Structure formats: C-alpha cells, structure tokens
Amino acid sequence: MLDVLRVVWFDLKHEIYPPVWIGLQWFTFSMQIFIYGALISQLVKIPQIPNYQEFYAVGFVVMMTFDVGSHAGREFVEAAHEGRLPYLLSLPISRSKLFLSIALKGGFELALMLAVPFAIILWLIGNLTVFSMVAAAATLFFLGFGVAGLMLGLSFIAFKSSDMYMAITTGLSAILIRFSTVLYPIVFLARASPGYDSVARLSPLTYGADLAHFLLGFDPSMLLDPMIGVAVLLALAVSTLGLGVFLLGRLVEGVRSG
Amino acid sequence: MTELVYILQLARNDFSYFFRTKWLMAVLLSLNLSDMLVVALVYAQVMTFNYFQFFVPAVIVMGVFVAALDTGRRIWLAIREGVIQYYLSLPISTQGIVVAYLLAGGLAAMVYSMSLLLIALVILPAAAVWNTLILLPFLFFLAMGLAGISATLAAAASTHGEYFFAYQQVVQILLLTLSTVYYPLDTLKSYFPTFLTSLVSANPLSLAAQAMRQYTFQGNPVEPFFLLNILLASLPFTIIGAVAYLAALRTIQTKGKM
Numbered sequence: 155m156l157d158v159l160r161v162v163w164f165d166l167k168h169e170i171y172p173p174v175w176i177g178l179q180w181f182t183f184s185m186q187i188f189i190y191g192a193l194i195s196q197l198v199k200i201p202q203i204p205n206y207q208e209f210y211a212v213g214f215v216v217m218m219t220f221d222v223g224s225h226a227g228r229e230f231v232e233a234a235h236e237g238r239l240p241y242l243l244s245l246p247i248s249r250s251k252l253f254l255s256i257a258l259k260g261g262f263e264l265a266l267m268l269a270v271p272f273a274i275i276l277w278l279i280g281n282l283t284v285f286s287m288v289a290a291a292a293t294l295f296f297l298g299f300g301v302a303g304l305m306l307g308l309s310f311i312a313f314k315s316s317d318m319y320m321a322i323t324t325g326l327s328a329i330l331i332r333f334s335t336v337l338y339p340i341v342f343l344a345r346a347s348p349g350y351d352s353v354a355r356l357s358p359l360t361y362g363a364d365l366a367h368f369l370l371g372f373d374p375s376m377l378l379d380p381m382i383g384v385a386v387l388l389a390l391a392v393s394t395l396g397l398g399v400f401l402l403g404r405l406v407e408g409v410r411s412g
Numbered sequence: 413m414t415e416l417v418y419i420l421q422l423a424r425n426d427f428s429y430f431f432r433t434k435w436l437m438a439v440l441l442s443l444n445l446s447d448m449l450v451v452a453l454v455y456a457q458v459m460t461f462n463y464f465q466f467f468v469p470a471v472i473v474m475g476v477f478v479a480a481l482d483t484g485r486r487i488w489l490a491i492r493e494g495v496i497q498y499y500l501s502l503p504i505s506t507q508g509i510v511v512a513y514l515l516a517g518g519l520a521a522m523v524y525s526m527s528l529l530l531i532a533l534v535i536l537p538a539a540a541v542w543n544t545l546i547l548l549p550f551l552f553f554l555a556m557g558l559a560g561i562s563a564t565l566a567a568a569a570s571t572h573g574e575y576f577f578a579y580q581q582v583v584q585i586l587l588l589t590l591s592t593v594y595y596p597l598d599t600l601k602s603y604f605p606t607f608l609t610s611l612v613s614a615n616p617l618s619l620a621a622q623a624m625r626q627y628t629f630q631g632n633p634v635e636p637f638f639l640l641n642i643l644l645a646s647l648p649f650t651i652i653g654a655v656a657y658l659a660a661l662r663t664i665q666t667k668g669k670m
Binding site: 174175178181182185186189190192193194196197198199200318320321322324325326328329332333337338342343345346347350 | 434435437438439441442443446447450451453454455456457458459460461463575578581582585586589590594595599600602603
C-alpha cells in the first residue's frame with residue numbers, strides 16, 4: 155500500500171505545490187455561481203424551481219466533476235505521449251497497484267477540486283440530511299470515475315493520433331455537457347427541439363445531474379427516475395474502469411503515442 | 413516594402429496555424445454551435461423574453477473573443493518551443509513580429525466569427541446584414557485588442573510555463589461574466605453597484621455584443637459614436653499587448669531566454 159501511496163503522491167504533488175489549478179477551479183466556481191448564476195436566475199422562470207441559482211450551482215459542480223474526470227483520462231494519454239507512462243510501467247509495482255494508484259490519484263484530485271464548491275452548494279441549499287449529502291458526494295465520485303474511464307477507453311485513438319484524440323474528447327465534452335440536464339431539466343430540452351431530450355438521455359451527465367439534483371432536494375417531477383440514474387452511473391463506472399484495467403494490463407505495454 | 417511583405421508572410425503562417433489545429437477547431441466549433449443551437453434555444457423556453465434572439469448575436473462576439481485569445485497560446489508555444497528564436501533570426505524587425513502576430517490574431521478571429529455569423533443568419537433572421545460590413549473593421553480592431561490581452565498574458569507567463577492557461581482562464585471568466593454577453597444591462601443594474609455597471613458597459617465585449625444585436629439583427633441605424641466607443645475600448649488592450657510582447661521579444665533577443 156505504501157508503494158501505491160508513493161505513486162499517488164508523485165503525481166498529486168504537482169497539483170498541490172503550488173495549488174494554482176485548485177484555486178482556479180474555486181475561483182471559476184465562485185464567479186459562475188455568484189455572478190453568472192445569480193444574474194441568470196433573475197431571468198429564468200420555472201415554477202418547480204423557485205431558485206434557479208441553486209439548480210445551476212448543483213449542475214455546475216456536476217460539470218466540474220466531468221471536467222476533472224475527463225482531465226484525469228486525458229492526463230493518462232499525455233503521460234504516454236511525454237514518456238512518463240513507460241517510466242511508471244518500469245516501476246517495481248504490479249499493474250493492478252499502478253492502476254489503483256491512478257484511480258486513487260483521480261479520486262484525491264476530485265476531492266481537492268470539489269471540496270469547497272460542494273460545501274458552498276450545501277450551504278446555499280441548506281436544510282439537508284447527512285444521507286443526502288453523502289449520497290450526492292458518492293454520485294459525483296461515481297460520475298468522475300466513469301468519465302475518467304470513458305476518456306481512458308478512448309485513449310486507443312491517441313495511440314494513432316494524439317491530435318485526433320484531443321479533438322474528439324474536447325469536442326465530445328462540450329456536446330455532452332450542452333445536451334444534458336446539467337443546466338436545465340429534460341422537459342425544456344424536449345420543448346426546445348424534438349429529439350434533444352433523446353440525445354440527452356445518451357449523456358452520462360444527464361443521469362449524474364438528475365441524481366445529484368434529486369438527492370439535494372429538487373422537485374422529482376422535473377427529473378429522471380433516480381433508480382435509473384444509480385444503475386447508469388454504476389454501470390458506467392464499473393464498465394469503463396474495467397476497460398481501464400484491460401488497457402493498462404495489455405494495450406499500453408511498449409506503446410508510443412503519436 | 414520588403415518589411416511589409418515579411419510581416420504579411422509571418423501573419424499568414426500564424427493565421428493558417430490557427431485553422432490547422434484540429435483539436436482547437438473541434439473545441440471552438442462544438443462550444444459555440446452548441447451554445448447557439450442548444451443553450452440559447454433551451455433558455456428561450458424558460459425565460460420571459462426571447463433569449464434566443466438575445467444570445468445568438470452574442471455567441472458571434474464570443475467567437476471573436478475565444479479565437480483572438482488563442483493568439484496568446486500560439487505566442488506561448490513559440491516561446492516555449494524555441495520557434496521564437498527562429499522568428500528573431502528572420503530579416504524582420506521585432507516590431508514587425510509583434511504586428512504580424514496581432515494581425516494574424518485579429519484576422520483569424522474575424523474569419524472564425526464570420527463563419528459563426530453565417531450559421532446565425534440561417535437560424536435567426538437579420539434585419540440589416542449589410543450593417544455587419546460597417547461593423548467589420550471595428551470588430552477587427554476589437555479582435556486585435558483581445559489578441560493584445562492574450563499576448564500580454566503569454567509574455568507574463570513565459571517564465572512560469574503552463575500558468576499561461578490559468579491567466580487566460582481568469583481573464584476569460586472576468587471579461588465574459590462581467591459583460592452583457594449573457595444578460596441584459598437592466599438585469600445587471602439591479603444586482604451590481606453603479607461603478608461595476610459602468611465597467612460592464614465599457615467592456616469591449618458588451619459593446620460588440622450590443623452592436624451586433626442592434627445593428628445587424630434588429631436593423632437599427634449605425635451610430636458612429638458607438639463604433640468609436642468600440643475603437644476606444646479596444647485600443648488600450650492592443651497597445652498594452654504590443655508593448656508587452658515587444659518587451660518579451662527584446663528580452664529574448666538580449667538574454668537568449670525570458
């Protein structure tokens with residue numbers, strides 16, 4: 155376990171000394187919630203959501219989770235591209251321990267980036283039970299792991315062309331966020347254009363956002379069935395992380411990212 | 413005359429580099445088009461006024477902004493990878509290199525945003541498309557100003573490597589959230605103190621978004637004083653950017669590094 159923690163610290167210390175990226179995430183969150191969110195909530199009128207700023211704040215934390223998760227996946231490809239991955243593979247630890255350290259590092263990174271924003275949304279919404287807070291945090295972690303695994307799963311493209319990988323993952327990220335219920339309930343996507351809601355149902359963010367909104371006390375009539383959300387997030391995390399284990403165990407040995 | 417030819421050749425090189433970066437094109441297009449075709453449409457369903465009509469012209473200005481801001485990334489890359497040493501060895505003055513980069517940044521932003529305008533014209537009827545031709549030189553000047561901001565950030569970050577992206581994100585968030593790109597000025601007035609509202613009104617992005625809405629899409633007659641405002645708001649950024657980049661180039665010229 156000490157080996158695993160040492161590898162985690164090797165990767166994580168760049169994020170902490172100095173904590174520029176963590177501070178940047180907190181700054182972005184504050185600006186988005188207390189300026190953009192506050193102003194846009196004066197314009198949005200949804201009877202079932204009396205305070206849109208709160209809805210937006212939860213959605214923004216889901217977006218941040220997605221961002222951190224996809225960054226973790228992309229970082230893996232960068233590690234292959236810059237020669238750090240062959241170094242990690244040459245360390246005297248087993249592949250399973252190496253994979254565990256990558257996953258743990260992702261988890262710690264997610265916790266560091268989201269701790270303050272998550273505390274702020276709990277304070278904004280207020281009046282929550284311990285169960286709902288813990289369950290919402292767990293939802294975000296599962297979503298983060300699932301997204302990281304998804305980006306990791308797409309990394310085989312990077313071994314052909316890292317430029318193409320970046321184009322696909324970053325383009326896909328923007329579309330997955332917009333075509334999801336992170337910013338607005340699904341019913342309004344359907345009203346905006348027929349078919350938008352069907353596309354939203356394909357985005358893992360829809361299930362993460364609706365489940366987080368449900369757990370934090372938003373009107374369930376505007377959200378998808380939480381049981382489906384739990385099933386989708388579990389399936390996503392397990393399947394994509396399984397794919398990650400497979401990739402690390404078989405495909406990356408001796409591979410070079412172009 | 414020869415200097416001018418070299419400046420134009422260097423500008424052409426940088427301009428084509430912008431459009432050849434596949435991942436960047438994927439990010440910009442997916443972000444801006446999904447803002448237009450999804451976010452604007454969905455928010456229009458939940459607001460009491462026609463947000464689609466309000467936001468689509470602003471997305472074109474956002475296109476100018478993000479494309480112009482990429483100039484800094486290209487400058488940062490040139491400094492980091494030593495391409496700048498090659499530029500300095502060319503038979504072109506340092507001032508010429510600065511002008512070439514600002515020209516390329518402005519032009520890339522214009523070409524990119526005009527492609528967004530063409531898409532916007534398909535989905536939103538414009539009352540006076542020809543007014544855009546009057547706006548073009550002023551938007552080009554604005555784009556050069558924004559490229560200047562970006563050049564300043566690249567010059568400031570050159571000793572701290574990847575911090576450039578942190579600086580860029582802070583500037584991007586500040587300029588966008590403190591503008592009338594996303595919300596009308598009346599909404600801001602009810603939330604912000606007077607001095608901040610004045611600052612938002614003077615933000616070149618607010619001015620450009622307002623011009624695009626009023627002159628191109630609503631068909632109001634173009635007011636020369638308003639165009640002069642855009643020019644005056646952009647000018648300081650262009651000058652500061654040019655001076656900062658020039659200072660960075662001179663430092664590299666004498667010390668060999670930043």
